[in-house]
Amino acid sequence: MAGITAFVYHQDYLKYYFGPTHPFKPVREKYTLDLLKELRVFNEKAKYYEPEPANEEDLMLVHTKKYVDFVKKMSDVGSGYLDYGDTPATKNIYEGSCSVVGGSLCAADLIMTGKVSHAFNPGGGLHHATENNAAGFCVFNDVAIVARYLQRNYGLKKIAIVDIDGHHGDGTQKIFYRDPILKISLHRYDGHFYPGTGSTEEIGEEDGEGYSINIPLPARTHDEAYLFAFNEIVIPSIRRYKPELILNQFGVDSHYQDPLVGLSLTTKTYEEISSTLHNLAHEISNGKFLILGGGGYNPVNVSRCWAVMFLNVSGAIPQSSPKYKKLLDDVKLPKESKILEKVMETVDLIRKTNINARKK
Secondary structure, three states, X not given: OOOOEEEEOOHXXXXXXXXXXXXXXXXXXXHHHHHHHHOOOOOOOEEEEOOOOOOHHHHOOOOOHHHHHHHHHHHHHXXXXXXXXXXXXXXXXXXXXXXXXXXXXXXXXXXHOOOOOEEEEOOOOOOOOOOOOOEOXXXXXXXXXXXXXXXXXXXXOOEXXXXXXXXXXXXXXXXXXXXXXXXXXXXXXXXXXXXXXXOOOOOOOHHHOOOEEEEEEOOOOEHHHXXXXXXXXXXHHHHHHOOOEEEEEOOOOOEOOOOOOOOEEOHHHXXXXXXXXXXXXXXXXXXXXXXXXXXXXXXXXXXHHHHHHHHHHHOOOOOOOHHHHOXXXXXXXXXXXXXXXXXXXXXXXXXXXXXXXXXX
């Protein structure tokens, strides 16, 4: 099935739920599936798969048994918090978490066994969790788990993780800070905005030195500035690294209408990033392109942005189609010249400070 793009989803993703007033709404993943079904994209170019849940052994590729047992216990209790106040413990949160991690592992298996070339798990992308802790609405870090799974089960040595969520992928960075796995994160950063990490100075240590590339962005960063940074840093870094697989955390909370982040992206950026990484996967990684969800707190907009990405990668609907064009933002946002100037300065700084990344 070369060229097939998988959409991986299970109704148990809805158990990854923190309550009616919490900003994280798993219904956005169902909305995405419903929208794609409405558009009739599941054809010879796109297929829908239901995954099995991850097991405890899978979770412990990254997380400690003590932490896994803690999540199980708190899931049974159904109250309290899994961290310091962002990630509530709700009934069945363990089962929901295992389901979304299982979706990421299923996506990896589909790609590595040649059943599909690309796969998207909208429930994944939970990049804040660390070995011992939940954080930022993330219970288990499926980004890190699937990378370890690819190493263990398929012997991959070079995996590139590109994280475009509006928040820094701090958990993933911490887990792999001493590993030569390329991690690139574009995110809002001022030293205070959650999670407070992700400066250009965080480049990794020991064998991982130079393999953490952070692209901190100011509030209100718009398409032009964002894409400048992406094209100047991400593309050449991936070409130097030559990954066997590209793993893309595709959080869309940087959209201009998202209520939490304060960046100013439109679907133009999501179109270009998905197309570029898709092309790079074919150029460098034999087409192996694994996409996970992430942030996004306006469920209707999230489903639309993810649909744009999925259609770009799969080609299931031509970009010239009225159905495709209807998904796109039709808006002209202000472009502050000072924003672009600041981002250009950041790009220059990354080139100067991340020496190993420049050489790899």
